[in-house]
Amino acid sequence: MGLTIVKKLIELQGGNIGVRSKLGSGTTFFFHLSFEIASEEQLNVNVVEEKDDHSTSHLRILVAEDNPINQLIVRKVFADWETPIEFADNGKIALDMLQNASFDLVLMDIQMPEMDGYTAVDKIRHELPEALRNIPIMAMTAHATQNERQKCLEAGMNEYISKPFEPSELKKKILELTNSVNASLNGSMPVSEKEQKTDKMEPTSEASDPQEEFRNSLQTPNLVIENPSIRKEPVLPEHQINLTYLKQIAEGNDSFIIEMIEMFLNKTPQALEKLNSSYHEKNWDEMKQIAHRIKPSFGYIGLPDTQKMLAEIEKLSEEHTNPERMAELVEEVQVVSKSVFVQLQSAPTGMK
Amino acid sequence: MKVLVCEDDEMVLKMVEFRLQKEGYEVHLAKDGKEALDKIAALRPDIIITDIMMPYLTGLEIVHQVRKELGMDTPIIIVSSIGLEKTVLEAFQLGADDFITKPFSPNELSVRVKNY
Numbered sequence: 372m373g374l375t376i377v378k379k380l381i382e383l384q385g386g387n388i389g390v391r392s393k394l395g396s397g398t399t400f401f402f403h404l405s406f407e408i409a410s411e412e413q414l415n416v417n418v419v420e421e422k423d424d425h426s427t428s429h430l431r432i433l434v435a436e437d438n439p440i441n442q443l444i445v446r447k448v449f450a451d452w453e454t455p456i457e458f459a460d461n462g463k464i465a466l467d468m469l470q471n472a473s474f475d476l477v478l479m480d481i482q483m484p485e486m487d488g489y490t491a492v493d494k495i496r497h498e499l500p501e502a503l504r505n506i507p508i509m510a511m512t513a514h515a516t517q518n519e520r521q522k523c524l525e526a527g528m529n530e531y532i533s534k535p536f537e538p539s540e541l542k543k544k545i546l547e548l549t550n551s552v553n554a555s556l557n558g559s560m561p562v563s564e565k566e567q568k569t570d571k572m573e574p575t576s577e578a579s580d581p582q583e584e585f586r587n588s589l590q591t592p593n594l595v596i597e598n599p600s601i602r603k604e605p606v607l608p609e610h611q612i613n614l615t616y617l618k619q620i621a622e623g624n625d626s627f628i629i630e631m632i633e634m635f636l637n638k639t640p641q642a643l644e645k646l647n648s649s650y651h652e653k654n655w656d657e658m659k660q661i662a663h664r665i666k667p668s669f670g671y672i673g674l675p676d677t678q679k680m681l682a683e684i685e686k687l688s689e690e691h692t693n694p695e696r697m698a699e700l701v702e703e704v705q706v707v708s709k710s711v712f713v714q715l716q717s718a719p720t721g722m723k
Numbered sequence: 724m725k726v727l728v729c730e731d732d733e734m735v736l737k738m739v740e741f742r743l744q745k746e747g748y749e750v751h752l753a754k755d756g757k758e759a760l761d762k763i764a765a766l767r768p769d770i771i772i773t774d775i776m777m778p779y780l781t782g783l784e785i786v787h788q789v790r791k792e793l794g795m796d797t798p799i800i801i802v803s804s805i806g807l808e809k810t811v812l813e814a815f816q817l818g819a820d821d822f823i824t825k826p827f828s829p830n831e832l833s834v835r836v837k838n839y
Contacts, residue, residue: 620738620829627741634734663776667804668734670826 376440377402425546428453431473432545435465435491436480436511441534445478448538462486466494469503475549477508479528481519488512489526496527501623507548511536610710613673614718632715635668640712643705646684650694650701658688658697672715677707725766726836727751729759729773729785730802735825739772739802742829743836756780760788768797770839772832775803775810783810783817790818798839802827 381388386404427449434445437460449456457472459465463486465477477495481488488510496504510523510531523531530544614628621627642665649657666681684700687693726748730736733754740750751766753759756779763771763785771789775782782801789795801814804825811822821835 616826620742622745624741627737631734631737634737638733663804664732667732667825671734671738 372439376443379440380443425542426452427542427545427549428455430454430475430545430549432456432476432478433459433465433468433474434478435459435462435483435488436478437461437483438480441480441511444535448541451538452542460484462488462491462494465491466499469495469499469506474506476545477506478511479508480511481523482513488528489522492527504623505625509544509548606710606714609676610707610714611673612711612714612718615673616671631671632718635672636712636715639665639668639708643708646701647705650697653694655688655691659685662688669711672711674707674711677704677711680704724770725749725751725768726770726772727753727759727762727766727768729753729756729771729777729782731755731774731777735774735802738829739832742833746833746836748836754778756782756785759785763789763795763797764793767795770836771797771799772802772836773799775801775805775814783814786814786817786819800832800835800839802832 378388381402381404384404386402388400388402390398390400392398432449432454434442434449434456436442436445436458442458445456456478457468457474459468461483462479465479466486468474469477479488479491483491486494492508492510495506495508507529508527510526510528511534512519512523512531513534520531529548532541532544617628617631642661646658646661646665649655649661662681662685666678666685669675669677669681680700680703684697684704687697687700724747726743728736728739728743728750730739730752731754736752736754740752743750751762751768753762754777756777759771759773759777760780762768771785773782773785780788782803786799786801789797789799798820799818800821800823801819802823802825803810806824814822820839823832823835
């Protein structure tokens with residue numbers, strides 16, 4: 372088979388291949404290929420590409436492709452990128468492999484025997500275990516029409532690329548798909564990689580107003596994982612968040628968990644500020660309302676004790692009694708929340 | 724099936740919406756008592772899920788409105804963090820069909836909604 376492939380490859384590039392063989396003596400294969408001499412510019416473009424520090428080498432990619440020539444080309448491209456890949460010859464094999472090993476992305480050819488790309492995607496999105504359903508899938512299609520693109524997206528693919536593909540475009544799309552928070556939450560980043568990334572970022576100073584800092588940091592859309600304020604302080608056990616409840620509801624849907632965390636981080640710092648200020652204004656009604664409102668959310672992130680503190684604040688502000696105890700509680704809630712905000716912003720929420 | 728969820732806590736709202744949509748319900752949301760009544764009248768949902776403490780009207784007042792003023796027998800499930808016995812009793816007296824305390828198990832909510 373190798374010979375057929377080589378012959379095909381050479382002829383595709385406009386060359387020819389021949390062989391000289393003598394029994395008992397040896398065999399010589401030879402071929403002719405013509406190439407243009409590259410200009411300086413063209414060479415520089417390639418050099419720039421190599422210096423590209425956006426690496427895909429931390430990813431493990433499943434390539435569903437039955438054509439051996441295409442497999443060769445894909446193999447070479449990913450070898451250049453030092454990115455591990457594995458092949459599946461059809462959709463059915465791809466499904467099996469997804470369930471037996473961990474991948475960060477699927478490159479899915481459409482035309483395959485036994486089970487084609489559309490069928491395979493459908494099964495991945497609906498029949499595989501929940502934790503696998505959201506894996507990024509990029510279609511590889513020989514038909515670059517708008518129609519085909521629409522069909523791919525509607526079938527459940529995240530992206531598509533036409534064959535023959537331009538390697539830099541493929542890489543760009545892979546990075547886009549896997550740099551989204553969902554993808555990183557599938558546990559693809561090895562720990563060392565994560566630590567390298569955080570080293571590059573500025574260390575957090577002891578913020579004068581941590582609530583302000585967190586509110587400002589909420590400008591960034593990709594909240595989890597990317598935030599630099601990851602303190603290395605150990606977390607007190609009573610401050611330790613627990614995402615089990617949210618994970619139970621999410622049943623593998625990581626974006627749900629992210630949205631819940633974002634909601635918590637968007638609302639809680641301001642609410643705590645108001646809690647504090649209404650205490651100082653002796654506005655007990657407002658205190659009661661705020662405490663009541665934010666109380667459940669601490670339960671959702673696994674902090675029943677903090678929830679109880681807020682319940683006590685609620686009760687005390689209803690009775691207008693014991694302001695010293697109220698002050699104690701308000702302060703304690705703020706202390707816990709500081710730690711909680713940091714933990715949430717670096718929380719690994721993946722199911723793996 | 725159309726479900727209206729009335730709840731002022733956005734996180735609870737999101738959780739319930741997420742879970743019910745997964746189960747195939749058409750989910751509508753209301754963030755306070757006033758919006759709740761408007762949507763009940765406009766949408767005529769098949770099931771109403773409501774919290775008790777909400778701006779403008781409480782969940783109990785909503786039960787009263789739906790049963791007495793609007794005369795609808797739409798199933799109403801109350802989801803509340805107030806678990807006092809007298810509140811629960813009052814809810815049923817006013818005509819609620821079910822009462823779940825928060826924090827609730829999503830499975831429990833799902834199973835109860837299925838009953839109606």
